[in-house]
Amino acid sequence: MNIRESGRKVAEAALQQTASHRIGLSLSLALLFVAPMGYAQSSARKQVSKESDLPRFTYPISGSASDLLQADPATFDKFAVRVRADVESTLRDYDIQDKATLRKLLKAKLDLEQLAGQNQAALQTLDLLRAAEEKPDARLITGLLTKAILQATIATGATNGPAFEQAFRKNYGDAIRPLPWGVVQSAVKQELGAAQILNKALLIATAKTKFDPGIEKTSYITAEHGWGLIGLRAIAQFQIPVEKARSEILESYIAENRTTKPDIWQAREVTFTGKEKLTPVLVGIWGEGVDVSVYPNQVFDDPQRTASGTHGLAFDDQGNPSRSWLYPLTPELQSRYAATLKRLAGGQDLQTGVDSPEARALKQMMASSSPEQLNAELSDSDVIGNFVHGTHVAGIAVRGNPASRIVVFRFNLPTHAFPPSIDRAKRLAADYQQISEYCRTRNVRVVNMSWSSTVAGFEDWLWSTKPHLDPEKRKSEAQAIYQIRRKAIEDAIRNAPGTLFVASAGNSNSNASFDQSFPAALHLPNLITVGAVDQAGDETTWTSYGDTVVVDADGYRVESFVPGGSRLRMWGTSMAAPQVANLAAKLFALDPSLTPEQAIKLIRDGATTSADGRRHLIDPKRTVELLQEKR
DSSP states (O other): OOOOOOTHHHHHHHHOOGGGTTTTTSGGGOOSOOOOGGGTTOTTSEEEOSGGGSOOOEEEOSSOHHHHHTSOHHHHHHHHHHHHHHHHHHHHHEEEOOHHHHHHHHHHHHHHHHHTTOHHHHHHHHHHHHHHOOSHHHHHHTTHHHHHHHHHHHHHSOSSSHHHHHHHHHHHHHHHTTSOHHHHHHHHHHHHHHHHHOOHHHHHHHHHHHTHHHHHHHSEEEHHHHHHHHHHHHIIIIIGGGHHHHHHHHHHHHHHHOOOOOOOHHHHOOOOOSOSOOOOEEEEEEESBOOGGGOTTSBOOOSSOOSSOSSEEEBOTTSOBOSOSBOOOOHHHHHHHHHHHHHHHHHHHHHTTOOOHHHHHHHHHHHHOOHHHHHHHHHHHHHHHHHHHHHHHHHHHHTTOTTEEEEEEEOOOOOSSSOOOHHHHHHHHHHHHHHHHHHHHHTEEEEEEOOOBOHHHHHHHHHHHOTTOOHHHHHHHHHHHHHHHHHHHHHHHHTOTTSEEEEEOOSSSSBTTTTTOBTTTOOOTTEEEEEEEOTTSOBOSSOOBOTTEEEEEEOSSEEEEOTTSOEEEEOSHHHHHHHHHHHHHHHHHHOTTOOHHHHHHHHHHHSEEOTTSSOEEOOHHHHHHHHHHHO
């Protein structure tokens, strides 16, 4: 349910097709086809205004998804046919206008057309996919890999062999070389990073990690996961055979154009030395917990002790009070923690084109490991990625501000070891109100929320834990749990009017409002939602957006502390949101009389808008100047 990228980002980046850049295989793959032209004029089609308006389907699976991924064509095609029938009925009856959803549908449609050998139809789908892109780099790079494969297949009548590879190299090279480096360089580096670790073992491991545990409990797969499995099959059949050639072409393009993007953020940074007249500011970190020992001089010691202790509030899996500020790792995971951190660092470097020892070690490990070994690595990276997240976010939020004091609001991420329920949702809702009351009574001025929940996320949790639910019952129960949790979050924010809450937009390249993501999609006067840009202020390929995403901040290779005190670079809107929380805390330290609404206005007024109007880049220095001009 948590939309933040962590250790799995490395694997999911490897699994994405260029045809739908940065979509990956997340639950937000939604539906499979866009409507044929004959559907477009039907006035009877139901309007889809939010993700939960779409129908749900499930398919019985005998065995595992990882086995089905490797099955013979006849066996796999039986599964694909069942999926296709339901998708076509959906397209006949539903009108989907959201562009992000259309991109996901077209990507899945493309996968099935390739698998069915419908190459000319797939080329037409690519044209539609490119037309649905909204970000500048995606408009240029989307579909280039798949188009080169399709064209080579049509020209040679083959999907491998010397003639096919020669045709592919020419087609792909001709498409890549003219691209404007200044626009596509980040996307191209991500493409290369994915190509360098992609292999069959990783595809099988991903099916084992993402799909097999749920199927083992339920004996069926949801449509969302089914479309992901179809995507894996297409990658295995068409993309892996050209990965060596693809990597060589991308490496050549990067070498010919290699320049470093300027870093705009250092010039905009505001750092307090302690000589300023500052008022202490409490900054809440609402997430997976914080290793408070890493910040000995910046942790709040509450004279009014809670059931958790003196640093805030912490809750266990069931929403009961916990006395640990950080989710404890098992002894086995603790023994592998240092090695997994190096893998996470290597993945970050691969995705950003940094040739580091960690990146080289990760490539070697990916190339030499079995599916079972990679499955274990992905599982470790998932857990440890979540484990380090809150501590990393906290460091960003209090950086350069000696007046900041960290308040911990810890909740555990769903482990899928137990099913969600109405009763648990109500307990958590009561916990959220405790946080709201804590913010009011302790005068917590800023709370960072680098996480998000959706209806689809709750449905996935139910799928993996409640095998008896049919699709509509699962959807209904997920909606009920979602509504309780969303209302509780909304009430908690509204009932702490003196606190500014900062939310991350999400990393699914989608509309947070359409996805019904909370807190990102909420409209409240003391809430601000943040998208992510890179070091030059260019929109990242993965940041989500929407009408509530009003400012953007650096979410690209942001360095901060992790549990134990070492430092790690991470990327995501999770890293962008605390940049805004940091700025807000500095404003309150300078002028404690500011209201959250006034702070938001200063942040927005100080931001610079991009030429295309899509980005509103925070400028801490200018925002502080605006405050000082008003004083």
